[in-house]
Amino acid sequence: MVGEIESPEELDADERDALEALLQRLADDEYVLAERYTEWQVRAPTLESDLALSNNAQDELGHARLWYDVLEDLGYEEHELVYERDPDEWRHSTLVERPFAEGDWADAIVRHYLYDVAEELRLEALEESSYAKIADRVGKIQSEEGYHREHAENWMERLATGEGHERLQDAVDRLFPHALTLFEPVDEQTEETIVDAGFRTESLEDLAEEWVNTTVPFLDGLGLETPAVERVHFDEYEFEVLDEELPDKRGRDGSHTDAWNDLHDEFTRTYRELGRSEATKIMETAE
Amino acid sequence: MDVDTVKERAEPRAFSPADDMPEEYRRAATRMIEFHANSEIMGAYLERPFIRQAPSIDRKLAFSAKVQDEIGHGQLLYRAAESLGVKTREEMLDDLANGKGKFLNCFHYPMDSWVETPMIAFFVDGAAMRRQATLRRTSWEPYAHAMDKVCFEEGFHVKHGESILATLMTGSKKEQEMTQEAFEKWWPRIIQFFGPTDDKSTHHDFSSDVGLKTKSNDELRSMFLREYIPKAERYGLEIPDEPRIRERDDGTYEVVEDDLDWDEFFQIAKNDYEPGLGQINGRKAAQDAVQWVRDTLEWENVPEGSAKPQAAD
Numbered sequence: 001m002v003g004e005i006e007s008p009e010e011l012d013a014d015e016r017d018a019l020e021a022l023l024q025r026l027a028d029d030e031y032v033l034a035e036r037y038t039e040w041q042v043r044a045p046t047l048e049s050d051l052a053l054s055n056n057a058q059d060e061l062g063h064a065r066l067w068y069d070v071l072e073d074l075g076y077e078e079h080e081l082v083y084e085r086d087p088d089e090w091r092h093s094t095l096v097e098r099p100f101a102e103g104d105w106a107d108a109i110v111r112h113y114l115y116d117v118a119e120e121l122r123l124e125a126l127e128e129s130s131y132a133k134i135a136d137r138v139g140k141i142q143s144e145e146g147y148h149r150e151h152a153e154n155w156m157e158r159l160a161t162g163e164g165h166e167r168l169q170d171a172v173d174r175l176f177p178h179a180l181t182l183f184e185p186v187d188e189q190t191e192e193t194i195v196d197a198g199f200r201t202e203s204l205e206d207l208a209e210e211w212v213n214t215t216v217p218f219l220d221g222l223g224l225e226t227p228a229v230e231r232v233h234f235d236e237y238e239f240e241v242l243d244e245e246l247p248d249k250r251g252r253d254g255s256h257t258d259a260w261n262d263l264h265d266e267f268t269r270t271y272r273e274l275g276r277s278e279a280t281k282i283m284e285t286a287e
Numbered sequence: 288m289d290v291d292t293v294k295e296r297a298e299p300r301a302f303s304p305a306d307d308m309p310e311e312y313r314r315a316a317t318r319m320i321e322f323h324a325n326s327e328i329m330g331a332y333l334e335r336p337f338i339r340q341a342p343s344i345d346r347k348l349a350f351s352a353k354v355q356d357e358i359g360h361g362q363l364l365y366r367a368a369e370s371l372g373v374k375t376r377e378e379m380l381d382d383l384a385n386g387k388g389k390f391l392n393c394f395h396y397p398m399d400s401w402v403e404t405p406m407i408a409f410f411v412d413g414a415a416m417r418r419q420a421t422l423r424r425t426s427w428e429p430y431a432h433a434m435d436k437v438c439f440e441e442g443f444h445v446k447h448g449e450s451i452l453a454t455l456m457t458g459s460k461k462e463q464e465m466t467q468e469a470f471e472k473w474w475p476r477i478i479q480f481f482g483p484t485d486d487k488s489t490h491h492d493f494s495s496d497v498g499l500k501t502k503s504n505d506e507l508r509s510m511f512l513r514e515y516i517p518k519a520e521r522y523g524l525e526i527p528d529e530p531r532i533r534e535r536d537d538g539t540y541e542v543v544e545d546d547l548d549w550d551e552f553f554q555i556a557k558n559d560y561e562p563g564l565g566q567i568n569g570r571k572a573a574q575d576a577v578q579w580v581r582d583t584l585e586w587e588n589v590p591e592g593s594a595k596p597q598a599a600d
Contacts, residue, residue, distance in 0.1 A: 031344075038338045038347075041354050042331045043573040045580035047362045054355035058348055065344050078344060103576020164583050270401040271342040274455075274462055
């Protein structure tokens with residue numbers, strides 16, 4: 001039933017682990033994507049696109065915060081989750097951690113598009129979550145995400161001619177396999193529990209199928225090829241992600257590409273430098 | 288309108304694009320607003336690494352929003368500058384990228400550590416607030432109008448900077464010491480923010496006569512010191528021994544000018560200071576790398592037979 005579970009006390013140990021895994025996937029995706037988006041601040045092609053991508057970054061950060069906040073139900077605090085977890089404890093998809101080559105705006109736009117289609121589908125599958133706080137928060141996030149997908153599609157269309165086309169194709173080739181990891185499980189058992197407990201009402205396989213049937217025809221319409229295009233048939237919806245189409249590192253299982261370690265090191269730098277991890281706020285007087 | 292008439296009629300928000308302004312006025316106003324717009328962009332460039340390095344999501348959000356606001360201010364100010372008909376936004380942005388555009392001294396210095404962020408976000412922004420508040424009474428109406436929005440948002444930035452400073456100065460002993468060290472490094476630069484004293488300021492007289500500037504450098508610096516010395520002390524910062532500062536009987540402040548490095552200041556003013564050049568060129572490289580996107584947009588936005596591409600977002 002929608003929102004019937006008010007507190008983790010109503011869950012058994014496996015269900016609590018599954019809830020934690022689901023929330024970490026959601027929060028970490030949003031957080032890490034926002035980190036990458038902010039790299040475009042003061043570096044975007046025009047002042048106007050700079051402002052627009054900054055908005056996206058702040059939206060995603062806000063959503064990450066909403067999800068980390070739900071994780072507090074399970075006894076975590078935001079600063080522990082963001083600043084004190086080891087890099088291999090993060091559960092985001094490798095799509096969001098990949099670095100940008102300087103000036104590769106096409107990469108930012110393709111990533112933005114692939115991610116936000118998935119995000120839309122994922123949120124729909126959480127609208128009727130059995131966990132009350134999840135169902136509560138989906139509406140707020142959805143009100144912002146609709147605009148994101150539109151923004152990404154507009155840019156895809158604008159760049160799809162001339163030099164932009166080739167750059168888009170390169171980005172699709174590079175990012176598509178990583179985007180498929182959005183639908184990888186943390187592990188099979190946990191994934192099964194997520195669906196059985198009704199935390200998410202659709203399986204990852206179903207979400208992947210819908211995603212591929214949305215993105216591949218759209219890309220195809222812009223003359224962009226995907227490795228999966230051969231296997232997407234417009235008269236039948238079925239699609240299964242094949243193991244060989246996935247990258248070695250899949251994020252969800254804690255394995256990440258090298259770029260992630262660098263990124264993690266950068267955003268935890270001040271926290272470490274100030275010694276905040278020592279969990280101290282010893283009030284020493286300056287005199 | 289001739290220059291004498293301009294001087295006669297000069298008052299807050301007296302002139303707008305509907306007036307036929309003499310070239311001398313338009314050039315002076317363009318130089319001033321372009322400098323201001325460039326400073327917004329280069330300030331944002333200096334602060335952007337700290338979006339990533341912020342030690343909490345709240346601070347990260349605030350830094351991202353602040354940097355975004357500054358780009359927004361730049362956009363607004365370039366528009367106000369363009370309205371004088373001397374230079375287009377593209378020309379001003381190109382000049383900035385090519386090291387010809389001038390901007391605030393403080394944004395030429397590198398910033399390496401989080402503890403330096405309140406030096407900009409509290410002190411420099413606080414100093415900027417002082418000056419900007421007076422510019423709401425400038426004679427070029429589009430500039431004054433832009434200042435209304437800029438001042439409103441800048442108020443939040445200063446509060447954000449003050450909150451970072453308060454956290455650092457009530458944190459561990461190490462945090463407090465690092466912050467004091469950063470303050471000592473930045474304090475002379477912050478005092479130089481207001482530029483050379485009135486008797487040495489090149490553009491002061493004309494700008495003031497035509498109502499573009501409503502307060503002199505000396506007045507602004509005194510106002511800032513009166514307000515910010517006690518604020519710094521309240522947070523436990525010690526004011527460095529140099530430059531020597533003395534309060535006069537009339538409540539204004541005297542600074543021993545020889546204690547400040549004016550050679551460095553003028554080197555910076557000419558865009559010849561090495562670290563500053565690094566920032567200018569770093570930004571240029573980033574801008575060059577996305578030139579292909581702007582080219583795509585221009586191509587898309589040129590309707591047949593039209594001479595000039597429209598702005599695209």
